[in-house]
Amino acid sequence: MKTETTAPVNKRLPQLRGYTQEFYAWCARQELRFQRCAKCGVWRHPPRPMCGSCHSMEWAWAPTAGLGKVYCWTTVYQALDPAFAGDVPYAAVIVELDEGPRLATWVTGIPPADLRLEMPVEVWFDPIAEGVALPKFRPLASK
Amino acid sequence: MPEQTSLKDRTCIVGVGETAYTRGTSKSSLELALEASLLAIEDAGLAPEMIDAVILPGGAGGGGTAGDFIANFGLKDLRYTTSLQEMGGAMNVSALECAATALAGGIANYALIPLCCRFYSGRKARQLNSDPGTGLQSAETIRDYYAPFGVGAPPQHYAWMAQRYMQLYGTTHEQLGAIAVAMRKHAQLHPNAVMRGKPMDLADYLASRWVSYPYRLLDCCLETDGAGAVLVTTTERAKDLRKRPVYVSGIASGHPYPPHDLPNRPDILKMGLDFCAPRAYAMAGVKPADMDFAEIYDCFTGQMMLQIEAAGFCQRGEGGPFVEHGRIELGGELPMNTHGGLLSQAHNSGMNHLVEAVVQLRHEAGARQVNDAELGLVTGWGGHGHGSIAVLRR
Numbered sequence: 118m119k120t121e122t123t124a125p126v127n128k129r130l131p132q133l134r135g136y137t138q139e140f141y142a143w144c145a146r147q148e149l150r151f152q153r154c155a156k157c158g159v160w161r162h163p164p165r166p167m168c169g170s171c172h173s174m175e176w177a178w179a180p181t182a183g184l185g186k187v188y189c190w191t192t193v194y195q196a197l198d199p200a201f202a203g204d205v206p207y208a209a210v211i212v213e214l215d216e217g218p219r220l221a222t223w224v225t226g227i228p229p230a231d232l233r234l235e236m237p238v239e240v241w242f243d244p245i246a247e248g249v250a251l252p253k254f255r256p257l258a259s260k
Numbered sequence: 261m262p263e264q265t266s267l268k269d270r271t272c273i274v275g276v277g278e279t280a281y282t283r284g285t286s287k288s289s290l291e292l293a294l295e296a297s298l299l300a301i302e303d304a305g306l307a308p309e310m311i312d313a314v315i316l317p318g319g320a321g322g323g324g325t326a327g328d329f330i331a332n333f334g335l336k337d338l339r340y341t342t343s344l345q346e347m348g349g350a351m352n353v354s355a356l357e358c359a360a361t362a363l364a365g366g367i368a369n370y371a372l373i374p375l376c377c378r379f380y381s382g383r384k385a386r387q388l389n390s391d392p393g394t395g396l397q398s399a400e401t402i403r404d405y406y407a408p409f410g411v412g413a414p415p416q417h418y419a420w421m422a423q424r425y426m427q428l429y430g431t432t433h434e435q436l437g438a439i440a441v442a443m444r445k446h447a448q449l450h451p452n453a454v455m456r457g458k459p460m461d462l463a464d465y466l467a468s469r470w471v472s473y474p475y476r477l478l479d480c481c482l483e484t485d486g487a488g489a490v491l492v493t494t495t496e497r498a499k500d501l502r503k504r505p506v507y508v509s510g511i512a513s514g515h516p517y518p519p520h521d522l523p524n525r526p527d528i529l530k531m532g533l534d535f536c537a538p539r540a541y542a543m544a545g546v547k548p549a550d551m552d553f554a555e556i557y558d559c560f561t562g563q564m565m566l567q568i569e570a571a572g573f574c575q576r577g578e579g580g581p582f583v584e585h586g587r588i589e590l591g592g593e594l595p596m597n598t599h600g601g602l603l604s605q606a607h608n609s610g611m612n613h614l615v616e617a618v619v620q621l622r623h624e625a626g627a628r629q630v631n632d633a634e635l636g637l638v639t640g641w642g643g644h645g646h647g648s649i650a651v652l653r654r
Contacts, residue, residue: 127405129407129408163404175266191417209406209409209416209420220523223409234427243643251409259412
């Protein structure tokens with residue numbers, strides 16, 4: 118299986134605007150940050166203007182340690198997006214950060230069949246365009 | 261007070277219509293939606309110009325705008341219209357809730373709910389979710405946060421839920437397959453089912469290719485073209501119409517949190533139906549065990565299993581054993597998707613589920629009729645897990 122690849126140009130970039138541009142720009146600087154409410158401290162993702170817990174609109178891009186656990190995944194065998202035809206089979210994984218937020222990502226350096234619930238992972242950043250990197254993960258033990 | 265405020269039995273479905281479901285069409289969405297609407301209006305014995313509410317489950321992309329229906333039917337005084345595109349496949353039952361609300365509130369008298377899905381000839385769901393500019397936040401989330409990782413289509417992100425569910429509860433592939441096989445059996449009995457004449461058994465299911473584990477091809481709904489429509493009016497007006505009315509006894513919609521993103525739900529398996537199902541039963545004054553059949557939104561086998569649980573037919577994690585041994589097949593304890601569902605009849609975003617429930621409750625279903633059907637359930641699911649549910653009564 119392919120690991121730690123840089124995405125070819127024909128893969129879709131996230132829409133680089135607003136909060137999304139900021140999220141991926143932090144990744145390009147090797148930092149995995151999420152919105153965190155400045156008033157009550159609740160994390161949120163994907164980004165939005167207001168805290169759903171206390172309704173404050175004050176927030177910051179708060180850093181995480183980039184450590185988390187596998188929450189669930191699916192192994193894709195049929196690339197419904199043709200740009201991923203060369204990657205199948207690949208596992209699209211949901212990782213839960215120790216700080217709480219979860220995100221869709223890849224866990225590289227391990228065959229999909231070896232993934233396990235709660236497997237500890239750490240982030241790495243895959244630069245795919247100027248000012249844009251995708252946060253991907255690898256098993257913590259392989260560091 | 262409930263007599264005044266509840267929607268229980270205040271409105272009835274009095275007309276249903278469907279075009280042929282096909283894979284391939286030369287007709288536009290609007291043409292198909294108009295065709296189905298005319299059938300529903302004729303079924304009720306009404307004149308088209310009597311329609312004074314048009315509820316558009318899918319908005320302009322689902323068969324036309326309010327203006328299209330005004331212009332084509334010559335409507336003189338449309339009083340109420342709304343759209344429910346954000347609800348995805350939960351849109352139809354939620355549209356029925358909107359119709360019931362508007363009619364019971366005296367805003368309008370005859371509400372048409374038309375929907376066309378051209379998922380074979382038009383843009384496919386996999387494209388809707390990865391194209392920019394749809395305006396739907398769930399689609400934007402996919403575009404920005406899933407698609408860069410190769411997750412752009414429903415069988416992929418819904419497989420997240422199915423995989424976790426199976427790992428937590430030990431569900432087997434054979435149990436998912438029991439759902440697919442039951443739907444295919446039922447489709448053999450429906451003259452307007454795309455998979456009629458193409459029987460399939462568990463061995464066929466298990467031999468079908470992986471799409472996105474744990475989903476095989478035969479865990480996934482069809483991509484088809486066609487339209488359906490239902491016509492709703494007040495209980496008083498329903499008594500004068502051509503067909504036996506089907507009462508809307510309980511109706512509710514619900515939303516997961518956060519609605520636009522699957523991964524960040526505290527429990528990824530908790531969805532809109534978990535919230536709204538108890539409300540619909542309470543409104544109708546019935547329990548799940550009272551149902552004679554259920555038409556469950558079967559976009560994928562695992563999503564149907566989750567809804568069987570959320571609709572109260574069994575506890576969380578018990579869906580696998582529940583669907584085995586023919587229990588959900590015609591002749592079984594609780595027949596489900598008696599038309600073949602999205603998996604084997606057609607994908608009309610569940611409008612076909614509503615139509616089938618009405619046909620069953622009128623006892624017009626012929627070879628697939630559930631004996632003595634008095635009460636039936638319809639669910640909707642869509643847009644990452646919005647939910648809707650209707651308890652319908654003969």
